[in-house]
Each structure stands twice: as C-alpha cells, then as structure tokens.
Amino acid sequence: MRATIKMIAEKAGVSIGTVDRVLHDRPYVKAEVRERVLQVLEELDYQPNRMASALATSGTARRLAVVQPEWEPYVRDSIAEGVADFREERRDYNVTVDVRCYEPDDTAACLKLVDQVAKNGAQGIALCASDCEAVRAKLTALAERKIPVVTFNSDIPSGPRLCYVGEDAHHAGRVAGEIAAKFLRPGDPLLLVYAGPAYAGHKARADGFLERLEELGFRREDCRIAATHNDYDKTFAAVSAALEEDPALGYIYMANISVPACVEAIRRQGRTGKVRVLSHDSGPEIRRFLKEGLVDFTIDQNLVYQSYQSLTLLFRMIAEHKPPEKDCFYPASPILNAEML
Numbered sequence: 001m002r003a004t005i006k007m008i009a010e011k012a013g014v015s016i017g018t019v020d021r022v023l024h025d026r027p028y029v030k031a032e033v034r035e036r037v038l039q040v041l042e043e044l045d046y047q048p049n050r051m052a053s054a055l056a057t058s059g060t061a062r063r064l065a066v067v068q069p070e071w072e073p074y075v076r077d078s079i080a081e082g083v084a085d086f087r088e089e090r091r092d093y094n095v096t097v098d099v100r101c102y103e104p105d106d107t108a109a110c111l112k113l114v115d116q117v118a119k120n121g122a123q124g125i126a127l128c129a130s131d132c133e134a135v136r137a138k139l140t141a142l143a144e145r146k147i148p149v150v151t152f153n154s155d156i157p158s159g160p161r162l163c164y165v166g167e168d169a170h171h172a173g174r175v176a177g178e179i180a181a182k183f184l185r186p187g188d189p190l191l192l193v194y195a196g197p198a199y200a201g202h203k204a205r206a207d208g209f210l211e212r213l214e215e216l217g218f219r220r221e222d223c224r225i226a227a228t229h230n231d232y233d234k235t236f237a238a239v240s241a242a243l244e245e246d247p248a249l250g251y252i253y254m255a256n257i258s259v260p261a262c263v264e265a266i267r268r269q270g271r272t273g274k275v276r277v278l279s280h281d282s283g284p285e286i287r288r289f290l291k292e293g294l295v296d297f298t299i300d301q302n303l304v305y306q307s308y309q310s311l312t313l314l315f316r317m318i319a320e321h322k323p324p325e326k327d328c329f330y331p332a333s334p335i336l337n338a339e340m341l
Contacts, residue, residue, distance in 0.1 A: 003044035005089055006308075012040040016088045024092075062095040064314050065117035066307065068128040068153075069104040072257060074283030075303060076101075079153075082307030090315060097311060098122060105130070105229055111138050118147055124314035126307065127161075128153040131200040135159065148317050152310040153303075154201040155328075162317060165310045167301040168330040169201040173208025175333065176253055176278055179297055180209070181216045183276050184251055189222055191242045193235060193262065194255035196227035205255040205280070224249075232261045239265035243275070254279040259286060263294045282336055290338045302331035 005023075009016045014033060021029050022037040029037075066083060070076070083097055098117055102109035110129050117125060125142070127149050129135045139159035142149055148162040155164040184190060192209060195202040210220055224246075226238035235258035242249055243265065252275060254262050259279045266275050272294065279286055282300045289295035309329055316322040 003041075003046045006085065008037065008040050008044060008046060011044065012037045016085060017091070020089070020092070060094060060319075062093065062123060062315065062319055063098070063121045064095065064124050064126070064311055064318075065098040065100065065120075065122035066126045066311070067100050067102070067110060067113045067117060068126075069110075070101040071104075072283070074281070074285075075257075078303035079307045082304040082309075083311065085304065085308045086311040086315075089312075093315075093319070095315060095319075107132060107134055111135065114138055114142070118142065118145070123147065123318045124162075125149045126310035126314060127151055127156075129156065130154070130198040131156045131158070132198055148314060150310040150313050152306045154199055155204075156200060163313060163324040163327050163329065165313070165329045166306050166331075167201060167333060168328070169204035170208040171330075172280070172299050172301070172333045173205035173210075173255070174212040175208075175299055175335065176205065176255070177209040177212030177216070179278055179335070180251055180253060180276075181213060181218065184218065186217050186219070187222060188251070189224065189246050189249045190251040190253065191224045191226065191239065191249060192253045192255060193226045193228055193238060193258070195230045202255055209253055209255070228256060228258060230256045230258055232258050234258075235261035236265050240269065243269045243271055250274065251276045252278070257281065259289065259295065263289055266294075287341055290336065290341055293338065296337065298336050300334050300336055305331045 005016055005019050009019045012019065014037060018029060018033065019037055022034050068079065083099060087097055098120065100113040100117060102113055107130060111134060114125065114127065125147060128151065135156060136159040139149055139156060139161055143160040150163055150165060151161045152165045155166065180190065192206055194206045197203045210223060214220060224242055228234035228238050239252065239262045252262060254277060262277060266272055277295045279295050279298045280301065282298055286295060286298050290298060313324050
C-alpha cells in the first residue's frame with residue numbers, strides 16, 4: 001500500500017498540515033519535528049503523487065459536497081473532523097467541500113439539498129440517506145449527469161453509487177449476536193431496538209444479529225423487535241412496554257442511537273443491573289454508561305474515517321480519474337467495555 005500523508009502524520013504524531021509544510025519545505029516547523037517527519041517519510045518510502053501535484057498547481061477548482069442527517073453532537077463532530085482532515089490534506093488543491101444537513105427521516109429535505117449542491121456545481125457528493133425508491137431514483141439521475149455519489153454510514157446498495165464507506169453493519173450485527181449468546185439460553189426473551197428497515201445500516205445490523213443467534217440455536221420468535229426511528233420517546237415507550245410485558249426480559253440489543261432512552265426506561269422499571277445492554281458507537285454518553293455499568297458492551301465504528309475516506313475517493317475519481325479499488329470500504333469495529341476505557 002502506498003504511504004499517504006495521513007499515514008505519515010499519524011506515525012510522526014503531527015498534523016496533516018505539518019507533514020504538508022515539511023514536504024513543501026515551508027517555514028514554521030520546529031527542527032526536531034521536521035527531522036521526525038523526514039525520518040518517517042524515509043521509513044515508509046513515501047512517493048509523492050505527481051498527478052496530484054500537477055493538479056495542485058493547475059488552478060482547476062474542484063467542488064465536493066456532503067449531505068447528511070443532523071446527527072447528535074458526537075456523531076456530527078466526528079464526521080466534521082473527517083471533513084476537516086480532508087480539507088487540510090487537500091488545502092493546496094483548490095478543492096471546496098459544501099456540507100449540508102437535513103432533519104433525520106426527512107427524505108424530501110435530503111433530496112432538496114442534493115439538488116441544491118448539484119445546482120451549485122458539486123462534482124461529487126458524499127451522501128448519507130435512507131434506502132428508498134426516491135433516493136435511488138435521485139442516484140440514477142445524478143449518475144446520468146456524471147456526478148458520482150459515495151454513500152457513507154448507511155448504504156444504498158441497489159442504487160448506482162460509486163461505492164460505500166462505513167461500518168460493515170451485517171458483520172457488526174453478527175458480532176452483537178455472538179456477544180448476546182454468551183448471556184442467554186435458548187428460549188430466553190430478548191429485545192432488539194433499531195431505527196427501521198429503511199435504514200440499510202440498521203437493517204443489516206438487525207439481520208446479522210438474528211442470523212448469528214439462529215446459527216447458535218436461538219429462535220427468532222423469542223426476540224422482540226422494535227423499530228423506533230432513532231426517536232427518544234418512541235424508544236423509551238418500546239423498551240418500557242417490553243419490560244412491563246415480560247418480567248423475564250434480561251437482554252436488550254440497541255442497534256440504534258437512542259441508548260439514553262433505553263437506560264432511562266430500565267431505571268424507571270427498577271431493572272438497573274438486571275438487564276444486559278449492548279449498544280453501538282462510543283460517544284460521551286455511551287462511555288459514561290459503560291463506566292457506570294448501565295451498558296455492558298458497545299461496538300464502535302470509525303466515524304472520522306467515513307467522511308474523510310468518502311471525500312478522498314470522490315476527489316481521486318474526479319481529479320485523478322481513479323475509480324475505487326472496491327465496492328465497500330469498512331473501518332474496524334472494535335468491541336469496548338468499561339475496562340477498555
């Protein structure tokens with residue numbers, strides 16, 4: 001694998017901008033830092049991309065866009081960090097990134113934003129949207145206009161997108177099923193909470209979870225399923241109802257982001273410490289829940305990588321005419337518990 005500026009920065013313990021300044025022999029870099037970066041460049045046998053260097057001085061403007069839901073602060077900030085890393089790495093390439101956000105579940109607003117960024121000259125779009133007929137039709141229209149789309153965080157596999165960057169959700173769901181099986185016996189009731197089937201990522205998590213449990217001898221009919229669209233109130237109501245209706249319920253798999261609602265429902269039912277909870281991601285609240293024993297495990301995903309890699313792939317396609325090497329780019333999905341924090 002060819003060394004990248006990002007890899008150099010990580011190994012040298014500096015920012016992408018610092019590596020860029022060393023590569024172009026610019027000032028404002030301490031001597032010891034410059035020496036460390038140069039040593040890493042030699043160790044990794046860094047070879048500059050000559051085509052990219054030519055593009056950097058060509059003066060040709062490149063316009064990219066990101067269209068995504070208005071996420072909770074942790075997700076939003078992580079995605080923004082990936083965008084910032086891309087901007088920093090390509091700051092000399094005359095490339096702009098227009099980030100637009102829509103209210104979750106508002107497909108009409110999402111499509112309106114896609115139209116707006118395309119009208120404003122976006123040559124490539126990183127898109128996180130639900131997998132539905134209207135969105136697939138929009139992808140087809142963009143493809144006809146030669147505007148590539150990389151889906152991230154939630155895939156639209158049947159649409160004509162360039163590729164997908166994000167969690168291997170089906171695999172993550174299987175991992176969740178493997179974990180759950182360690183705490184359950186065949187016939188034990190459990191609850192699965194996810195956003196809904198329109199969210200490809202959440203559906204894949206749910207499918208993988210149930211698939212792995214079935215392989216291990218558990219019946220699907222013993223798993224209660226609630227689609228709550230990442231809504232706090234709907235999740236709270238669904239978890240509360242499940243706990244009230246089945247006092248034997250002792251395991252909940254939270255495949256959506258409304259974990260605080262689940263924790264609060266368990267608390268109000270007086271079941272804290274008696275119900276195992278498995279979640280996803282590692283935002284501040286999840287980390288606090290892990291430390292306090294309110295969540296047992298969480299399966300993380302690299303959100304920064306998702307936006308950074310999506311924009312990088314679009315840039316390579318548009319500016320360097322390099323198509324993606326594969327259809328899906330999956331970051332690691334580490335399992336975290338309280339001790340690991």
